[in-house]
Amino acid sequence: MRSLSVTSAVALGIMLPAVALTSLTQGAMSIPLQESLLTLADAALGSSTAGLPEYQRAVIVELRLPRTLLAIFVGAILAQSGAAMQGLFRNPLADPGIIGVSAGAAVGAVLAIYLSAAEQNWWAVPVGAFVTGLATSLLIYKLAQGDNGTSVFILLLAGIAVSAMAGALIGFVTYLADDTRLRDLSLWQMGSLASADGTRVWIAALAFALLALRLQKHAAALNTLLLGEAEARHLGIDVESLKRELIVLVALGVALAVSAAGMIGFVGLVVPHFIRMLAGPNHHGLLPLSALCGGLLLLLADIGARLLLAPAELPVGILTALLGGPFFVLLLLQQRQRV
Secondary structure: HHHHEEEEEEEHHHHHHHHHHHHHHOOOOOOHHHHHHHHHHHHHHHHOOOOOOOHHHHHHHHHHHHHHHHHHHHHHHHHHHHHHHHHHHHHOOOOOOOHHHHHHHHHHHHHHHOOHHHHHHHHHHHHHHHHHHHHHHHHHHHHHHHEEEEOOHHHHHHHHHHHHHHHHHHHHHHHHOHHHHHHHHHHHHHHOOOOOOHHHHHHHHHHHHHHHHHHHOOHHHHHHOOOOHHHHOOOOOOHHHHHHHHHHHHHHHHHHHHHHOOOOOOOOHHHHHHHHHOOOOOOOHHHHHHHHHHHHHHHHHHHHHHOOOOOOOOOOOOOHHHHHHHHHHHHHHHHHHHH
């Protein structure tokens, strides 16, 4: 199983840079790979020795490079968050989008966009998304807790209820918004990487680094938790403390991902299952491999969003929903057969 993890890591590690380079070359205006690399080299050196047009440098350095990096970090955050929640609740249906955490974080982001001035959005949106995302996570967790542990049935129902209320609040704010904010709010609800910039990339990168380090530290505890909460306690795991920390970490990661790219669903549901089929359920390998695969999946979805209706552009959240919706139905059918 360890050899499968190493093989999967090598394969994903090769594919991710290759797809990232493809992302730099593809879009409404196709730019050859050699010229794209020369543009990046010139930008890194602060020179213009390649003699490339200025508009081409702007497309590569100011538009596509931040967008590519943001897709990688946001996809990695969502995939790792999904893997952690599935391990925490010991159920394959747990996902930040399905149980309402993403919708709750989106409420804070939308309120921040509506209430704050444009120059304050860079800090107001992540803060607002984190506050409401954390509140939503704690609410859903409390609702799903019972005498026999966490009820997945109540978890899903709570997620549906929270998502419905969040959708109503977002719709109300959207109705009140003026034309200047309406487009931003609409893109936020559908999920888009079009507004990628240096600030969002740095925020997403820092969030991913924090999430990856802390989750990897708890990989052994998540493996133990798969045996059951009672068994984990007997083996010395502080289950309640672990739950609280993981919920806060996932809320932080999802909130910052939502604030940077809007509501992008199903990445955290699909990717951990794919990695488990490749390399098994050990969280020591599952978490980092999920990060690699999540970044790769969202990057591929973003390339597809740019090319399918070129020169127009689809919101990337639509493509991930088209991919993840049927996958979720298959999971529900598998769960029904097991019951």
